[in-house]
Amino acid sequence: MIRLLPAAIAAALAAAPVVIMPEPPIAVTALAGLLLATVAIAARWRWPATAAAAVFLVDYTAALWLAGARVNIAGAAGFGLGLLYLLESLDLAGRVHRAAVDTAVIRSHLGRGTGFGAATLGAAGLLVAVAGALAAPMPPAVAPILAAAGALGVVAIIAVFVTRAAARPSTRPRP
Numbered sequence: 001m002i003r004l005l006p007a008a009i010a011a012a013l014a015a016a017p018v019v020i021m022p023e024p025p026i027a028v029t030a031l032a033g034l035l036l037a038t039v040a041i042a043a044r045w046r047w048p049a050t051a052a053a054a055v056f057l058v059d060y061t062a063a064l065w066l067a068g069a070r071v072n073i074a075g076a077a078g079f080g081l082g083l084l085y086l087l088e089s090l091d092l093a094g095r096v097h098r099a100a101v102d103t104a105v106i107r108s109h110l111g112r113g114t115g116f117g118a119a120t121l122g123a124a125g126l127l128v129a130v131a132g133a134l135a136a137p138m139p140p141a142v143a144p145i146l147a148a149a150g151a152l153g154v155v156a157i158i159a160v161f162v163t164r165a166a167a168r169p170s171t172r173p174r175p
Contacts (some may be wrong), residue, residue, distance in 0.1 A: 002101050003041050005110075006089035010037035013056040013082050025067070029059040035107045037086070041100035044094040077124045081117045088113065 014030040014037075036052035039045065060079055063069075092109060131150070134145065 002096060002106070005106070006037070006041055006086055006093060009055075009082055009086045009089060010034055010041075010052065013079070013086060014059075016079060016082075017059040020069060021057050022062075023065035023066070024061060026063050029055060029062070030107070033059060037090075040090050041093065042088075044097055046094070049087055049090040053087055056086075057083060061081045073128050074124075075122065077121055081120060085113055085117075089155045 001121075006102070011034070014034045017026050018030050020026075033052045033055035036048045036055060040049035040052060057079075069168075088163075131146075135146070138146070
């Protein structure tokens with residue numbers, strides 16, 4: 001039962017590029033990602049899960065590039081969150097192997113992920129609005145520098161959150 005969530009997420013991640021650009025190379029790459037995700041789900045290995053996420057990302061990028069699609073922050077953030085949920089769900093499925101997992105665990109996992117996703121999409125929307133307002137009076141030559149600074153800021157914020165989460169001691173009692 002716990003493996004159904006990553007399977008559904010993998011199917012959605014494979015379908016997104018095919019919907020954007022329904023061409024045989026995109027579909028074949030999506031199938032390769034699905035094959036890797038299936039191996040990861042069945043064998044509970046991390047390396048095929050990581051490889052599947054990379055294949056899905058390359059496929060999505062190629063589909064956007066070939067279709068000449070416009071920049072869509074919400075779509076990109078949604079796809080990125082899908083990749084995060086795929087990796088987290090596969091990791092959870094591997095960790096709870098042969099354990100009794102009830103609906104409370106799955107609800108907690110989905111609730112935490114949904115809250116994180118909503119906060120991420122909200123922050124992305126706010127940042128796009130602020131960037132649009134700030135970019136209007138700026139000369140075009142400054143745009144790449146501001147984009148690089150923004151990306152560096154996002155990576156720094158993520159690094160702070162990850163290091164804080166890693167330093168936090170576990171409050172769960174050990175059996």
